[in-house]
Amino acid sequence: MSGGVFDSASIDKSIAEKEKLTEADGFWDDHEAAEKVMSQIRKLKSRVEPWRKLLSEMDDLDAMYELAEESGEQSEEAEVQQMYDAAKASFEKLNILNLLSGEVDQNDAYLTVHAGAGGTEACDWVYMLSRMYLRWAERHGYKTEIMDELEAEGGLKSITIQVSGDFVYGYLKGEGGIHRLVRISPFDANARRHTSFASVYVYPVLDDTIEVDIRPEDLRVDTYRAGGKGGQHVNKTDSAVRFTHLPTGIVVACQTERSQIMNRQSCMNMLKARLYEYYREQKEKENSKFAAEKKDISFGSQIRSYVFCPYTMVKDHRTKYSVGNIQGVMDGDLDDFMNSWLVAKWKGLPMDGASDDDDEV
Numbered sequence: 001m002s003g004g005v006f007d008s009a010s011i012d013k014s015i016a017e018k019e020k021l022t023e024a025d026g027f028w029d030d031h032e033a034a035e036k037v038m039s040q041i042r043k044l045k046s047r048v049e050p051w052r053k054l055l056s057e058m059d060d061l062d063a064m065y066e067l068a069e070e071s072g073e074q075s076e077e078a079e080v081q082q083m084y085d086a087a088k089a090s091f092e093k094l095n096i097l098n099l100l101s102g103e104v105d106q107n108d109a110y111l112t113v114h115a116g117a118g119g120t121e122a123c124d125w126v127y128m129l130s131r132m133y134l135r136w137a138e139r140h141g142y143k144t145e146i147m148d149e150l151e152a153e154g155g156l157k158s159i160t161i162q163v164s165g166d167f168v169y170g171y172l173k174g175e176g177g178i179h180r181l182v183r184i185s186p187f188d189a190n191a192r193r194h195t196s197f198a199s200v201y202v203y204p205v206l207d208d209t210i211e212v213d214i215r216p217e218d219l220r221v222d223t224y225r226a227g228g229k230g231g232q233h234v235n236k237t238d239s240a241v242r243f244t245h246l247p248t249g250i251v252v253a254c255q256t257e258r259s260q261i262m263n264r265q266s267c268m269n270m271l272k273a274r275l276y277e278y279y280r281e282q283k284e285k286e287n288s289k290f291a292a293e294k295k296d297i298s299f300g301s302q303i304r305s306y307v308f309c310p311y312t313m314v315k316d317h318r319t320k321y322s323v324g325n326i327q328g329v330m331d332g333d334l335d336d337f338m339n340s341w342l343v344a345k346w347k348g349l350p351m352d353g354a355s356d357d358d359d360e361v
Contacts, residue, residue: 135332
């Protein structure tokens with residue numbers, strides 16, 4: 001278990017160094033700092049201990065296989081097959097998890113969906129996508145919180161969701177881009193086929209170990225009355241907050257908390273996350289996510305198409321992975337799409353989104 005993207009010796013060394021810190025006198029005097037160290041230890045151990053457990057299971061499988069071969073009992077052969085299938089599933093899951101080695105891959109994530117071309121259809125598409133990601137999070141036992149939403153006729157103009165759990169950002173980061181819907185419109189009395197677009201942006205929730213400098217003079221703060229659900233309180237006070245970062249033009253908003261102070265803090269957290277992603281992309285000269293935000297949310301720039309009519313198919317234009325079970329995908333069955341993107345990225349394969357070859361999808 002060494003080399004490549006996974007180096008157990010290096011991880012073991014880091015664990016030993018951090019555990020040594022916990023033995024120092026006064027380690028728990030600064031409880032917050034101590035908790036950060038303990039959290040880092042837990043995360044490091046989570047990368048190696050499952051592999052060691054799998055190696056132990058493989059040893060048991062070898063021993064069971066030898067016994068079954070000697071006895072020739074049918075029941076033992078079935079048990080060996082069951083152990084093999086379980087070990088294979090564990091290996092495949094750990095192999096994908098192994099690809100999530102980025103600085104913030106283990107973090108929670110903010111996911112924002114915006115309506116693009118398509119009018120009422122696009123707003124319904126935003127609602128459908130938000131439900132899809134909420135169901136995906138539910139499948140994995142992740143916690144979700146709606147940070148901001150803007151209602152519109154037929155659905156949502158935009159929505160921002162915070163998804164919390166282990167490696168959430170690592171899994172979701174490949175979802176950023178333009179998503180295209182093709183279906184018979186339920187809003188069209190003539191039952192014609194419509195094409196709608198929505199954009200998805202994903203950025204990590206940052207902890208205190210990552211510094212993002214935001215100068216007060218670079219920030220414009222607007223307050224306004226929250227809309228939507230929330231009772232009388234949201235309609236009587238200017239509790240909703242919108243931050244605009246003037247140098248980059250990045251805008252974040254939050255209206256779900258009852259107090260303006262809490263909404264301000266949520267906005268600052270989201271802005272730091274957006275700026276971290278922006279500056280990282282600038283530094284690496286990749287700019288894929290920020291460039292996607294500047295693209296027209298329309299045909300020709302999509303990363304994935306969801307076709308309900310005249311046939312059913314969901315196709316990722318970057319990896320060329322596709323499935324016919326569109327209802328399963330809309331119910332949150334996204335793991336194969338995410339995993340194929342992670343593998344393709346690790347292999348360095350070109351992933352530029354839609355091309356002329358994808359026009360029929």
